[in-house]
Amino acid sequence: MSTPKGGSRLGTRFGPYELQSVIGVGGMGEVYRAYDTARERMVAIKLLRPEMAADHSFQERFRRESRVAARLQEPHVIPVHDFGEIDGVLYIDMRLVEGASLKDVLRAEGALPPARAVSILRQVAAALDAAHANGLVHRDIKPENVLLTPDDFAYLVDFGIAHGGGEASVTSTGLVVGSSAYMAPERFSGERGGPASDVYSLACLLYESLTGRAPFEAADVRQVWSAHMFAPPPRPSIMRRGVSRTFDDVVARGMAKQPHDRYPTAGELARAASAAAEGAPAAETVAPVTPPSTRQFSTVYPTPPPMPPMPAVAPPARRFSRGQVGLVAATVVMFTAALVLAAVLVFSGGDTGSPSPRIAAPPSSSSEAPSTSSASAVEGVSGTDSQGFVGHTARCDSGSTPAALIRTSLSLAIICETSDGDYYYRGERLRDGANREIQGAQRSGDGFVVTGSDGARYDVQPDQLTISSNGSVDSAEPALEYGSAQ
Template structure:
């Protein structure tokens, strides 16, 4: 078996002008990875080496979920390399090759995730420069990863001089006009490429096919063809979106990738639904550590093609990926509401009659646009009557006593909750829940008595991605992605409105509130912000940590911090941030939960397909439980007897017995379960289905 440094090269995934991508085994960390080896000509170029190291470091620190994580980078045996997560699935190039033009809404949903990744990189000063279908990886659940930032350049960097090496930097079919001259590039260069991809997703053709001179002339001088003329069923309104995205002058394009996708969603409003349904999704059959990279010239990916039928079989690390059997679900329809139904059929559509929320994606820096109302007095009156009133139950009631939890929960319903539900939390009295809808920029309010969405709370100027309640339920705290930074929004739950915002260094991925309600801990890149809830201000920071998951001990004295890149969980003093213990766990710890009644901490090992059970008193892992592929979220039952683990790429929730550390049930959910929350009485669990825009309701009470 061939080796390079500490890596055993298992199989070649792709080869092209920018090097080779191998499936490799990292002997040092005991995991399979996607290893990209760059050409020796680039490794010998001192200018490229400096830029590669600097920009690999910048990409590695990004935390947008649709960017492939970089584990390591540098030089090994004389070659520059990138060590990245390995993912199972196909590239978008292969999807288009195998399936032809995509249904319009599916195309926009996939590219919306690409836009999230690009805007996050642009906000950190990086431009991809080679956005194309073969650099977009699609899992079986339609979760998207953007890869190959090997060509990434800092914003405003002119065209590279490295073309002397003979390597084509970029792919001609998607090159913006400024790439053909020595003009600076910025995020709008990637917006052009994204518009080319939208055209291809809708038509299966590139905008300007042909040889080099023909393509170059097209990008520089020719308006793009109309999608609606190439592919029946494409709304005419999308032609204008593609045309603006591919404007010859950068200043005439959309300012951000998120703006382009927002305009595409707006163009779909009122368009008829496609009759052809999306192909059935099959969960991965083989558990594999996540991660991938591709090379453009070969259009090859580091995604491993999946068999047509998924069957459970053990992986190299002893865990098992479980295929998701079909689940009978209630028919989805309009959600009852006091002032009319809420319609979530279109991800871009706000509640009927309500002003549309300002559409912002993580990393987006689009300025707010005014809304022009042109209506006669009668129409204005009708619009006022039709406004959706957000129904919010009164907070502050005592939490109910928990019932015994079940080892084998059952699905009892599915609730439409918006465009991209990334997180859910239940109020302390159990009467309502908030769902963070990142793409629509709102919190969806769910009545837990009827399991219906009763309204939305607009989140100003950003995408909500984390929610936590105060102990009395009178306030909720929302982690918001806003431009290059972020903020924490304070929600008055009685009023159903954001009443204050607190700036943070970056978008908080996780929030926890102290038992006395006086402090909020918010994760940042490289620190944890400590917020005083009386003054709504950051009063302290814990530096020197790279938090992903956060959890407070039941008494509020200790803070467990999952560090995704370091493969450790740190235990800190919650009040003073003092280090108490550092515990090595599995690969890529993602979420962490403190047991409600026992001295135990549970952490999902995202890339290790397992859950580590920690004894914080002895600072050691006492059990490692294999799970389905990519466990992302974990919480415990109200009585503490069970833990519920959401495996995002297997589309299941698994139940762990917290006494025996055994898996007692695997429950299929919607696509892409991203978070899970349990009602205080222990009767129900809610699971956000990120890729379906729904929430699966589980009965978790013992019969």
């Protein structure tokens, strides 16, 4: 077999296979659309990436993918025709699925209707339960690894980093196996992860299917890692109008920090999601996580210090609660105590200068999801009426009118103008509804700025919400939507 200069195999023969086009490139291999000249059929063939061929652990993992996929007969596991080695290159010959990945669908169409999201989830869960029954954990559940036919029949693919009983989740090169946007908290500490880790990732997939966004988004991957370990699960009903609040309970349990608090099986998660889609309450809920501090920080994490080489030494256990100790083994040393504290955005119930607690319980109306039929009264900002965000505390009092509104992935904020021409700020943290009001907002550029009695400064601009204290930026949350009366 010859390989053209540059490593591309397109247009070449690989044994009996004519490699016609690249379908995708994954962590360990390249997948080609190929014609099998021996059996006269089109197939998808995956080859071990050349730069990884010298790594024995990757070779073993690739062979395991072949054996795993070949013996799993569940309809939603993509069928394997053949596997082996040709001219020193490992390969797996699979059914060619004519369709897009779930990730492609979400990019093209945005969030899915709940019924469709649950239908896909059930199919993926069936494949996972079959794998778990065979003592195998997938470890890389994500939208890219779910293929959909035109009629939405789902296939779970890429068992290349699946593992059986005794294997580590960190490769010989120190790479944590799996996609960090969907990884369970225990995986970041170097644990192997079991079926419960796949359940966590499946809950992440459900959240993204319902909202069109991954559960935790940040510019720095280390911020994503920290969010998975410490931040409470996000609430899909807040991020997208029309999603039932019962899905919040499903996602919260599926993404519980401790494996034993999650659904016991992928199928049970899927059944709870089905009940949520039908309007029934989830069977069980997870108690909300109590914020660990009342300091003025945002849930957007500041850039952490440089990551030390893995493995790392865990910090003393006294810095964490009993439930967190198991999460902070190998990698958590890269996060300082300040990073943990920075996981909390705390609002006060009013800016009177009194020493009262800054956590304010939202009024009963804040727990109501916006009506799917309510129109957006503020141009460019969904889920609003003439007083602000529907169903949230980030709205103006009667007699005041919105001057500017901003929605980020973590917060809602509104600047209200009184009848006397003065301005005040109201902000709400999306994950739990905690809120803050500050009087005396001032125009600044194309937006507004306000400073609380504690020195915390909130800068509402068309491109982002910036929160500062003690002369440094605590967070800069990019705007998803912005509207202004100007």
